[in-house]
Amino acid sequence: MSPPSVKQQLQTPTMFQRRTTETAQQPALLPCAEHNLDSEPQVSSADTQAALHAVQKLFKTELKAAVAEFSLQIRELGDRVDRLEYTADGHAAALQEDQKLIASHQAQMAQLENKVEDLENRSRRGNLRVREALGCPWNPNLPRDIVLKLHHVEVRDLALQAARAVNKDTLPQQMQLYAHLAPATLQKSRLLKPVTALLIQHKIKYR
Template identity: 30%
Template sequence: MPPQKQKKAADGPVAPIFAARRTQEIRQDGGRTPPEDGGEDSAGIATLIPASKQDIAALFQKITEVQEILAGEIVRGSQVVKAEIQALGSRTSDLEARVEEVVQQANTSADVVNQLQDRVEGLEKAMEDASNRSRRNNLRIRGLSEEVSQAALEATVVGLFQRLLPDLPAESFLMDRVHRALRARGPPNSQPRDIILRLHYYKTKEKILRANRERCLHYEDVELQLFQDLAPITLARRRDWKPVTALLRAQGLKYTWGFPFRLIVTKDSRTFSCTNVSALPAFMDRLGLQMPDGVRSTLPPQIQRLPAEWQEVAD
C-alpha cells in the first residue's frame, strides 16, 4: 500500500516565528519534545507546529496593546515637554521684560549721571574761576632762601621789586599780606618754600610780571622765579597739558593761558583756543600739528547707554 501523503496545513505556509512560538508553548505544556539529534525527525524535517489563527490574533492583540501604551506614553511625554517649554518660554519672556526694565533704568541713570557730571564740571569751572579771580593781585616767588625771616619778608620783596621797576614810587608796592607757603619747613638742603604775596594795586602786579619777562629777579646771586598765583586745580590742568605746550614751544608757536581755563595759541596772525581735552584733537588739527601722547583728562568719562539686543516676536 503506497505511503500516505502528509496533509498540508489548511492555513498555508506559516512564518517560522509563529511556528517557533508554537513549539515553545508545546514544550512548556509538557507535550511532544523535539528529538535529541538537533530538533529534526527521522525524515530530516524540522518539527515545527504551525501557529493557529488564535495565536496570531492574540499576538496582534498584544502588539496593539503595546502600540496603545507607547502612543499614550508618547502623548503624555510630549505634553510634559510642551508644558515645560511653555513654562520656560514664560520665564524667558518675564526675564526679557525684567532686563528691558533694567536697561531702561540703567539708561535713565546714565543720562542723569552725565547731566550731573556736566553740572559738576560747570560748578568746578565756576569755583576755579572765582578762586583765580580772588588771586588776581597775588604773586608767587620761588627760590628765596629760608634764611629770610617772616619779619624781613616784606622789606626784602619790596627791594626786589624796586630793582625791576625803579621808576615806581614806594607807595605803589603796598602789600596786603606776604608769607611763606602754608606747609612745614623742609630739611636744610631742600627747596625753600614759596613766597605768596598780595599786592594792593593790580596795575603794579601786572607791571612787575611784564618787567620780569625781560629781566630776572636775583637775591644773593640766586635767580628767583616769579609766577602768577593760581588755584591748585588750574595748576593740575596745566601740568596735564604739558605735552601740548612742549610741542608748541618746539614749533615756535606763542601761547598763553586764559581764564576760565583755556589754551590760546597765535599762529599766522590768527588766534586759536581750546578749553578741554575732548576738543584737543580738532584744536591740534587746526594748528596743523599731530596730537601728542601723554595728555590726560582730569574729567571722568561719560557713562554709555546700554543697547537693547532683543526683539519681541508674536506667539
C-alpha cells in the same frame, strides 16, 4: 505431481494479506483532535495581535503623556523667556536714563569746578608767588615758595612783567616770580605746556 500454476505462485499468503488490508485502510483522525490542531494557531495569532494592540496602545499613551509634558515645559520656558525679556527691556531703559543723568551730572560738576576755580583765582588775583625765595626752617639749603599779598593787582602785574624782562640769573638767589593760581589752573597749564612752548617758539602771543 504437476508444478503449481503462476496464479498460485503469485498469491499472497493470508497473514500478509490481512496486514496489507489493515495498512491500506488509513485510520481517520478524531473530530476532537482535528479541532484542537486547527484552533491552536488561531489562538496563538489572536494572543499575539492582542499583545501587539496592547503594546501599541501603551506606546501611544506614554507618547501622548510625554508630548504633553514637553509642551508644558516649553510653555513654561516661553513664559520665563518673556519675563526675562520684559525685565531686560526695563533694565535697558533704566540704564539709558541713568547714563543720561550721569552725563548731565558730569556736565554740571564740570561747570561747578570751573566756577570754583574761577572764584579761587579771583581770590588770589592780587597774590604773587615767589619761588625758591627762602630756605625751610628744618633745612636752610632747601628753598621754598612764599606768597605775597599785594593791595593792588596792577602792582602784581608790573612785577611779573619786570621779572619776564630780566634774566633769571640777575635775581637774588635765582628767584622766580609767578602768579598765585589755583591748583586746577596750574594742572591745566601743565597740560597745555607743549602748546604754549610751540607758541613761544614761533613768537605768537597768547593769553
